[in-house]
Amino acid sequence: MSNPGMGGQPPVAPKKPKDTMKTLSRLLKYLNKYWFYIFISIISIAFITLGTVYATRLIGVAIDKHIATADFNGLAKVCITLLAIYLGTSLCTWLQNYLLLLVGQNVVASIRKEIFEKIQRLPLKYFDTTTHGELMSRVTNDVDNISMALNSSISQVFQSALTIVGTLAMMIYLSIPLTLAAIVTIPIMLVATKAVTSRSRKYYKEKQERLGKLNGHIEEIISGQKVVKVFCQEDEMTQTFSNRNTDLLEVGVRAEIFSGMIGPIMMALNNMTYAIVVATGGLMMVMGLPMTLGTISNFIIYSKQFARPLNELANQVNSMMAAFAGAERVFEVLDEPEEPKDTIDSVELKEVEGDVVLSNVNFSYEEGHPILKEVNLYAKPGQTIAFVGPTGAGKTTIINLLTRFYDIDTGSITIDGHDIKQIKRKSLRSNLGIVLQDTYLFTDTIRENIRYGRLDATDGEIKEAAKLANAHEFIKRLPDGYDTVLSDGGGNLSQGQRQMLAIARAILANPSVLILDEATSSVDTRTEVKIQEAMHNLMKGRTNFVIAHRLSTIKDADLIAVVNHGEIIERGNHDELMEKKGFYYNLYRNQFETDVAV
Structure with a gap:
């Protein structure tokens, strides 16, 4: 996008990915206010985990003590106990899902609110250097990725962690040798997961960045459809979209391929674990060591219960990586410098007369490239000041400084004797x-x-x-x-x-001070007459600053300032400037002759 008044700004350089743990820590801070819900959820998850582990042990007891001995009364009691446990765990599952879903939705709502409020506090410079599509991608796609992760992953992480601990404790209690056999493949799982997730996280971050660029392109093309069609650029724009879409596809495929490798790897390792457990248990029974068929059955189930949380955590890699990438991009916006806050001694403007003075104003959008140079101007209350000059001369930049969309580098701008830097922004702009x-x-x-x-x-x-x-x-x-x-x-x-x-x-x-920025340059002559009459009604009794391409519309201005290359090179009313036969005279004559020819 281009700067108002003078050329374009360089694009914002891509920022390095932030530390994953730092991003996670920052996300967790949003959960602090919901600690009670999370506490109840953890209690529910603990009951689910203990109930599941105990229920599995009861199955082993039923095999060894009741099925093997045909004790149907004892088996019936075990079945009733199992039914009660499964009903209780189902209720707790619903409760913890409901509570954590509620927490997740509230956290996402807070993030959305925070980023929207942040947007209201960002300086105009940010919007001049960031495409609307890119910003919208962060507010929508990236926040949605956080939402999906919070909704599905919080409960999964808690439940998986407790299941791993509870299952491992029961396995150690039953048989240390079989426990070692069941966890022998875990280091391989961890190494494989780390290797894959490090790659997938990199690609998910790149995917989000390319998605933002693609959205920016789409937003621009939709907004500029008339221009696209007038210049017959449909094919070129389609090709540009296709190229960016292909770039997104390539990195998206890489991200999904790497994250999709987790499932097959885990499945193969799980099957290997079952084989090792059965072989070890059978060997112990053959050798006469303490081991029962029920215990082996327990370990087959426990090894599955132990590996399942690891699988589930691995399967969350997609949403977690997308969430971290999205959170980093959201936090980048939240960490953007805001408009400087009003100082303690800032004043409120009251009963503004409209006395505006620009003294030795210098300004540059980018350091080393001055836009305005030693601009001096004085507007008395009720006067109309017109700015004319070629495109890019700095006319609109003066308006941006009056409104404090940007702050000047050196010099001063005052309204009724108050430096605008010492006026509260809301008070200043409410009078403009x-x-x-x-x-x-x-x-x-x-x-x-x-x-x-x-x-x-x-x-x-x-x-x-x-x-x-x-x-x-x-x-x-x-x-x-x-x-x-x-x-x-x-x-x-x-x-x-x-x-x-x-x-x-x-x-x-x-308002006390009125700014008209080329307000009639895009309308026909008949409509312009109506608008000019409306503007005349609006300008009565105010200090007015007018930027106009049609010089005939500002002939009655009290002062016309001719701006070129960031400097006021001529000033005076229409008649005075015409007598000088300088820059303004040539502008007016050229425009008048063009209008006559038309």
């Missing part, structure tokens, strides 16, 4: 009204879009603002009038109608 060339309207009713200028405005005040903006007549002709719902960006209105609504919104806000 801005009407841009590219008007943004929300997907809501016309009434609410105008009310956005002042949320406590009455319907009567909204209509009055619309009348002053020359918007009332066309609004009345719409099927639902002021209750007409606008499509995305106001696409169901003309450019001129959208401008009139933006002016109505600014009128309703009643």
